[in-house]
Amino acid sequence: MIPFDIQLRPGRPVSEQVVFAVKRAVAKGVLRPGDAFPSVRSLGKDLRINPNTAQKIVAALTQEGVLEIEPGIGARVANPRHTHVAEKEQRLREQLEVALIEARLLGMDSERIRALMDEISQNLNPEEDHDRNSED
Amino acid sequence: MIPFDIQLRPGRPVSEQVVFAVKRAVAKGVLRPGDAFPSVRSLGKDLRINPNTAQKIVAALTQEGVLEIEPGIGARVANPRHTHVAEKEQRLREQLEVALIEARLLGMDSERIRALMDEISQNLNPEEDHDRNSED
Amino acid sequence: MIPFDIQLRPGRPVSEQVVFAVKRAVAKGVLRPGDAFPSVRSLGKDLRINPNTAQKIVAALTQEGVLEIEPGIGARVANPRHTHVAEKEQRLREQLEVALIEARLLGMDSERIRALMDEISQNLNPEEDHDRNSED
Amino acid sequence: MIPFDIQLRPGRPVSEQVVFAVKRAVAKGVLRPGDAFPSVRSLGKDLRINPNTAQKIVAALTQEGVLEIEPGIGARVANPRHTHVAEKEQRLREQLEVALIEARLLGMDSERIRALMDEISQNLNPEEDHDRNSED
DNA sequence: GTGGTCTAGACCACG
């Protein structure tokens, strides 16, 4: 079972969407370091996607440091290792620049943009309400 | 002549990159409403791309409301019309969510992210009046 | 002087727009049969368009039976002659079909469409209020 | 195979005509949400047009929300999403105004126009369940 | 297999 829902939207690569969904789950705390991650097989079955694609997803997440593979055991969510920080921060800057430019072309001023950021940020936060079990 | 430089990076669609570069120029005020935009042919020649690709770029920018076409005359930067606002705002939210998630996975807290946003935002600001000579 | 305002919108052929504007003026009664129509020269000058284009406009309107040319005198709005009825009605049907299809794809039902038609139709009507001067 | 026939008329953009034909098919219910849509290549082959043109057609229909693309899988008729509603409704009004003006210049009164609309509308309706054999 | 992008060059309509 996957502890989060993935809504595939047509028009973009499936693998990309799933990778992002996992990242979001980790960012929100729905998935936490140490949590088991579905095997390639069950992932493909659950999401109704090509096993080939499932394999690629796990590989990508591993490569980015989000997952860790224990050969013969399975995959689990990795401790934050902040790998490839430099290049990731570079990509992040670009993403933010793209978003900011689009926002401006939409006629938003800085205040409006900041408010939007805060709103999205808070939507990302609420992993605090339901019960938790901490063992870090 | 194009009043801004475009650095094509291999591996990504050329047209996409140029479209974005133009948007950035408009957002920065380097290109302003009413300014003439290079013809399809000259754009293609300047950027060393196929006229067809240049055509696609102009079409995309027109469709998004960034450019205005006068058939037989040429293209120019449009007044902000804010077309397709709903759809664009939705896409913007998604872009921002993606960026925020990446930032968190990088270990950034809200304050750090906000600072980064401000930095990028200010980099976008400098719409000085004097003609541009860039050699920083 | 032209007794109606024409707002040129970028992205479509100028001639087409002017032709349509004249038709609308006639349909609304702003221009009436017998009214003088500007010469090619003054039309081009008033609208700030290429004389070549102005010429084409007059020719098109004449060909459609909206204008009549009195050689050496000038052009005037023709009496409704309903020329080319068959082919025009055919074109009209196609236009209406296109519009209806777009409306449906927009999710409008017949009632909504009819209401929209009525609204537009009434917007076309009010040529009765202001004073008139007849010199046919 | 394409479940509807497209009669290309010379002199007008092929892509435009095909796009419209697909829209009509959707409006009539000949194509229904979820139905598979021919691949770019097969569409090009069936219609005897360049794959590139076929690609443009699919792209346009996707952009308008009529089709949905799953990369690597294929295209299918989308559920009505009613995107870009504001812009489309504006365009629709203009289309209707053009048609109404033409109708008036043809000497049609409101009643005649309405009757014509109803006729076309009903021609658009027949979404019978039985498979289609057209030899009317 | 699928869609997406790019190049190369032709033709047309518009002004």
Add this chain to the structure above:
DNA sequence: GTGGTCTAGACCACC
């Protein structure tokens, strides 16, 4: 001159 469309065929990413 301008933009717009089409053809022909190549390459890539995705599944």
